[in-house]
Amino acid sequence: MMTSESWKKRAVRWAGLVAMVLVLPSAWSNPAGVKLDRAPINPADMASLQRGAQHFMNYCLTCHSAQYARFDLLLSLGLTEDQIKKNLILTDAKMADYMTVVLNPKDAKNWFGVPPPDLSVEARVRGADWLYTYLRSFYRDEHREGGWNNLVFRGVAMPNVLWELQGEQELEPGAGATPGDHHAGKLVLAKPGTLSPKDYDQFVADLVNYLVFLAEPARETRIHIGYGVMIFLALAFVVTRALKKEYWKDVH
């Protein structure tokens, strides 16, 4: 029989393992150690997803592709073919075409030093909270070639393409910060943009909502199927139990 001592040791070991599994991925996806804001997104909110799709086509697809998705995927957001063709396809692409990038990847590499990565499954790679924080954490940095830096992605090669909406943030060094200390400070809005901070947060939330949808378009369907399966199993359990009672009632 197991003594209580060894039982305790085992419990501690398991707790350690569980903590590692829970903590490691978040540490990996946010090596800078900046606290991430929770993305206020709702994957069932079609209006938000439609706005997010529009933002993505207007502001991101010039540099980033989403080459594992085709434009007709947008039909599942409750949009008609006409709406998609008129508002969301900004090139001469067809409905069945993949969302490829407008920019030539070679030019992009020359301009930015790093090619902008494909964003099809970016939400699964980084997570919604990281994306939500990243897109709100750009700040002016005169030491960077493009003039921008980012609190969660230090030395990022992407400029703040949403600066007209957000305005320009600056990093205000915190108390006791040494020069060049990236994280001991907070971001302040030095020049306001065309959107209020609240509206900008909503703009980014819609965009992130769309990126999450893009990374796993079948998520909602999968959840529905999941519920269906659970209900089926519950019913099957009731029926099987009743049958078992019926079959065994004469045996005892």
Ligand code: HEC
């Ligand atoms: C002017 C070109 C350009 C535009 C427009 C642009 N990006 Fe980027 N983006 C880049 C480049 C270049 C990188 C690579 C940065 C690096 O690795 O340092 C990048 C990186 C990223 C990353 C980080 C990728 C990773 O995991 O390493 C995300 C997320 C991202 N972009 C999202 C967006 C979104 C969302 C939009 C639309 C609002 C957008 N980008 C518009 C150029 C662009």
